[in-house]
Structure formats: structure tokens, C-alpha cells
Amino acid sequence: DAGITQSPRHKVTETGTPVTLRCHQTENHRYMYWYRQDPGHGLRLIHYSYGVKDTDKGEVSDGYSVSRSKTEDFLLTLESATSSQTSVYFCAISPGRPDEQYFGPGTRLTVT
Amino acid sequence: ELKVEQNPLFLSMQEGKNYTIYCNYSTTSDRLYWYRQDPGKSLESLFVLLSNGAVKQEGRLMASLDTKARLSTLHITAAVHDLSATYFCAGNQGGSEKLVFGKGTKLTVNP
Numbered sequence: 256d257a258g259i260t261q262s263p264r265h266k267v268t269e270t271g272t273p274v275t276l277r278c279h280q281t282e283n284h285r286y287m288y289w290y291r292q293d294p295g296h297g298l299r300l301i302h303y304s305y306g307v308k309d310t311d312k313g314e315v316s317d318g319y320s321v322s323r324s325k326t327e328d329f330l331l332t333l334e335s336a337t338s339s340q341t342s343v344y345f346c347a348i349s350p351g352r353p354d355e356q357y358f359g360p361g362t363r364l365t366v367t
Numbered sequence: 368e369l370k371v372e373q374n375p376l377f378l379s380m381q382e383g384k385n386y387t388i389y390c391n392y393s394t395t396s397d398r399l400y401w402y403r404q405d406p407g408k409s410l411e412s413l414f415v416l417l418s419n420g421a422v423k424q425e426g427r428l429m430a431s432l433d434t435k436a437r438l439s440t441l442h443i444t445a446a447v448h449d450l451s452a453t454y455f456c457a458g459n460q461g462g463s464e465k466l467v468f469g470k471g472t473k474l475t476v477n478p
Contacts, residue, residue, distance in 0.1 A: 296470065297471050300465055352463070356400075360408075360409050
């Protein structure tokens with residue numbers, strides 16, 4: 256299995272609070288991605304990174320920001336969590352474009 | 368903009384039977400990917416299809432790609448309970464680093 260960890264694995268937070276999810280890889284892959292998975296929607300891309308400090312938006316980026324200061328870490332921040340951001344968040348990594356992506360274990364986030 | 372549609376979205380089948388999941392995409396896709404997800408788990412890569420006519424097989428699963436028809440299929444042969452999972456296809460438009468996923472097909476194999 257690709258060396259990808261996500262933390263925390265589960266989180267419950269209140270509406271309006273900031274939340275940061277972390278993705279850590281040991282594969283030295285260039286590309287890192289954040290997706291959310293919701294019933295009936297499949298996986299939707301939030302943001303991705305193609306290198307340190309290089310990021311771009313995905314399909315559902317509103318309300319989210321990301322940062323990548325090191326190759327191995329990609330952070331996803333919900334600046335002010337809303338109930339609509341209750342979801343399962345997956346990180347993925349890829350060595351290049353357009354290679355297959357390898358997924359982390361996921362983080363289940365509940366916003367009350 | 369690439370759109371990926373899978374059908375059926377739900378599939379209940381008996382052990383020993385054969386069936387096919389279809390994945391249609393709207394514009395050219397450089398590659399076509401198939402993933403499997405068990406309940407409460409992450410996604411596992413099954414197949415990467417690179418070119419027209421590509422066929423890949425792993426155990427009871429066989430994936431194929433027809434780029435002219437913009438169609439990929441995942442064929443299940445003699446299904447067993449262990450194949451119960453949700454299967455996703457995904458494409459990338461023009462070699463983009465971004466994947467577009469279908470909504471998934473939830474497969475249940477009954478004894």
C-alpha cells in the first residue's frame with residue numbers, strides 16, 4: 256500500500272469553527288489531492304497540489320483552502336465549518352500526470 | 368468538460384452469475400481508471416486502461432475500453448460474495464492531472 260496517512264480519522268466540530276485536516280505521504284509523489292465523498296455524488300475534487308506551494312482549485316473548492324509547505328504534507332482547511340461540509344474526506348497522491356492516484360484511509364468529518 | 372456516467376448505480380446479483388457495469392464519458396479521456404471501495408474503507412485501484420481496445424483482467428474482473436464509443440466496461444464473471452463493493456470509474460480530460468469520477472456502482476452479490 257502507498258504510504259499515505261490522514262489525521263484525524265474522525266472529527267466532530269461545531270458550525271463556524273475552523274478545521275484543518277492533514278495528509279502525509281512517504282512516497283515522495285509530486286501530486287496530492289483532496290476529495291470529498293458524499294452519498295449520490297461519488298468523489299469530487301476540492302483542491303490539488305502539483306508541487307510545494309503549487310496548488311489549484313477543483314470542482315468544489317468554495318469554503319476550503321489548502322497549503323503545501325513540504326512535499327510530504329498537504330493540509331486542507333475549512334475556514335468556518337458548515338453543516339454542508341459534513342462528509343468523508345480523502346487524500347490521494349500520484350507520482351505524475353496523469354498517473355493513477357492512490358488514496359488515503361479517509362477522514363470522517365461531522366459538523367454539528 | 369468531462370462527465371462520467373456509470374450504470375447501473377445499484378446491482379444485486381446471485382453468486383455464479385455474470386454481469387457488466389458500464390462507464391460512459393462525454394469527451395475524450397486520456398485514460399480510464401477503475402477503483403473498488405469496500406464499505407467504510409478507502410479506494411483501491413483495480414485497472415488503468417491506456418488506449419482504445421485495451422483489456423485487463425484480474426481474477427473474475429475484466430475491464431475494457433472503447434475510446435470511439437467513449438465507453439468502458441467492467442465485466443464480472445461467476446460472481447462471488449467477496450466481490451460485493453462499490454466500483455468507480457474515472458477519467459481525465461486531455462491528460463489532465465484531475466480525475467472525474469462516476470457516482471459509483473454498488474454491487475451486492477447474494478449467496
